[in-house]
Amino acid sequence: MSNLAQLTPAEIRQARSDHANLRDRDFAEKLNIREGQLVAAYVSHDVTRIAASPDDIMPRLKDLGEVMALTRNRSCVIEKVGVYDNFHSGPHASMILNDEIDLRLFGRHFVSAFAVERKTESGIKRSIQIFDAAGDAVHKIHLRPDSDLNVWTQLVADLKLEDQDQVLRVSPRKPVDGAKTNPEKADQLRDEWAKMTDTHQFLRLVPKLKMNRLGAYHIVGEPMARQLATDEVNTMLNAVLDQNVEVMIFVGNMGCIEIHAGPIQNLREIGPWQNILDPGFDLHLRMDHIAEVWAVNKPTKRGAAMSVEAFDAEGGIIFQVFGRRTDAQDHRPTWDSIVNALSSAQVKEPA
Template sequence: MEEPTPEALRERWNTLLEENPKLRIRDAAERLGASEAQLLALGSGETSTRLRGDWADLLLELHRLGPLMGLTRNDHAVHERHGGYGTQRILGPTRLIEDGGFTAALFLDHWRHGFAVNESGHGQIRRSLQFFDRFGHAAHKIYLTEHSREEPFQEIVDTFRADDQAEMLIVEDPLTAPYLDTVDRLWSSTALSSGPRTDDHTVPDHPDLAIDSPTLRVRALPQGTAETVLTVAAERGTEVVMAAGNRGALQVHRGPIHKILRTGPWINVLDDPFNLHLRDTQIASGWHVEEHSGTGQAYLCWCDRQHQPILQIFSEDRSGSWADCLEAACKPAREAAA
């Protein structure tokens, strides 16, 4: 399919914004049949600067910025966590960022496009570095906060500025791309350490299916359990490990959660330093995964209609509050079977 010219795409985007002034760029891209990266490229030289693909070298400079906010999302979960990018480990093509309760596994072999972005709103300029896969879909975004150092930001942008600042950005059509086993990539990631996995790193593709093996037991969860688990975890003050990701990144929060708020189709965790926005109306299946050996750890995972993981939760808490969360998640299923 022929790509629209930047002028034509900009005109359609401006028209859409006139009709929907509060429309987010990701949603605008979907309506326009474009990618988020293509819309950002339209601002090259003004609101955005295209970056050259030395992602690993660029990430090593982020310690200069101080505290930041990492954002990783998929279609139905947005994971926002404040933390520093100063401590990094290299694991092949993966860069592992670790700062207390914040971990981000960045799969750099899936990053194709990067931008420095200056967004205006509410009388302020919000600065960020945003990275996208070959389809133009967001992999990972890094935002400056009120505690960040802004002066090194422009120095980093100038250093990694791409020679090509064209407004036209060509991306691959995701419909023609081979299926990528995101479940395998996320669940086998070091970021989750002892996180959920089966022997072949897959989950069942049927909501009524269960798995029993010498090392693992997998059971389906009823609808609505995600909100129940989040609510119980907040009430009990449970220390949880909560992960969401996509092809290009997996982001993890370790720690308690407190404030849970429902807004329409979204269930939200609104804490400092962690926010989660989960569109649980799009959850097609949920799974309770229990190991029979080793740590005996139990995990919860919710997937979409394509069997891709939306959100995963487990806990290193041994006080019994995690057991309360699991009881709340599994109780409806046991009652239905009774």
């Protein structure tokens, strides 16, 4: 979608009424516009432009009570039900951190936000929807039946912007970097990788060596990283379910990462989608978008942190799964056994 359709808000609304059965994201793609432009077209109808900063929005959400947090990328959607309690602001990243809602928020990508009140056959559905500069969804908060509507009304009134334009101006999407490798630094990568004491050190290591995450996996070799057959994602999810292993699942985009911590209770495959359908937690994964899967072993002070990480054909990360660590259980050998038993892909030897 390099050349977006130039449609007026009225034209967007008319086209939407002709395709009411499609989800917003799917309709926007069909119409060759961005989802944020679709939502903006309904400003002054059932949509209100509001302040977009995490510092403006997030502290206000706790008083709504129970809501649903939704974060997605092109290939995976995560939904968690809970309360937006325990907000921590930061200059580069903020967070919501509690047992149900666990988010990392990167405020520079919170460019536009809307309060949406949409009439449906089952009543009015209310949500806050946040978009980045390209008009792609960063994060959404959906009210639940028991959410406090008085708080909602006051929140919308307090955060309402003077600018209620129905036209959302968007920037080109930043292209995803494919695997960025630097074979000349392969030995240094392996040496410094082995010395890591925290998984976050990896995020500083790879750019220093002029690589990215996927590129580093391509050249570091075993036992640090092992490429898996793509269908092993299903094998892994079913093993986590069958063996009742608590995991941490990370799903996100450039502006938000949402995390589930706990077991998996229900898996249901529907067409290309693999779905986790648990009380208070849903995940929807496009299996046909998975191009590469890696089993990754990063050393920490608390022992090895094993993960399974899936990437799309462009090299964008779809999701990550780790064994869950808590004060009560620091290590989950069953998770390590699951990962170690997954079948490798047929790939070339590392540099």
